[in-house]
Amino acid sequence: MTEGILNSKPLGYASSDLANPDPITPNLLLMDRRDALLPQAVYGSSDLLGTATPDLAVGTVVMVLDSQLPMAMWPVGRITWIVSSDDGRVRSAEVDIKGNLYTRPVTKLIELPKMPDDGDTIAP
Structure with a gap:
């Protein structure tokens, strides 16, 4: 090795x-x-580092990075409010975690993929 x-x-x-x-x-x-x-692999220009990513939105489920905890224990919550800067980009968000509200910078938030609703079926 x-x-x-x-x-x-x-x-x-x-x-x-x-x-x-x-x-x-x-x-x-x-x-x-x-x-x-x-x-x-050869990556397209949209896949390269430094390209713009979509801003987080109200209702998005996120994992909150916490350097004091192991990754498996990072809390998960839903964004209830976003704070934009003068350039229009979202810089921080208020996250509801088990009924408690926390304000965190977006650099500490990891967007989680959407889960299908109970009525949705997943193709094999």
Whole structure:
């Protein structure tokens, strides 16, 4: 495992630009192939980091990040109020967790996927 980690490190400057080719690594020189640890997919511009994400909305179910608790114990609640900044982006939200209201920045909120209603059926 240690050998794989060391051999996957770039030998020189590695650009953060995704358009640049993979960096030269010992694995590339030894095995004449790309590193299996590096992502091999080509992503569209909408999937790249730094692109805009939709703002959270009232009624969205979120998990509240709490660095004092293990991830499995992070509380889950529903957004009851949002606070927007001058640029129109949501910066913080009021979350109802078991009847208690907490105001948290959106960087501490993780949107959870919607669950189907009881009447909905899930295709296999």
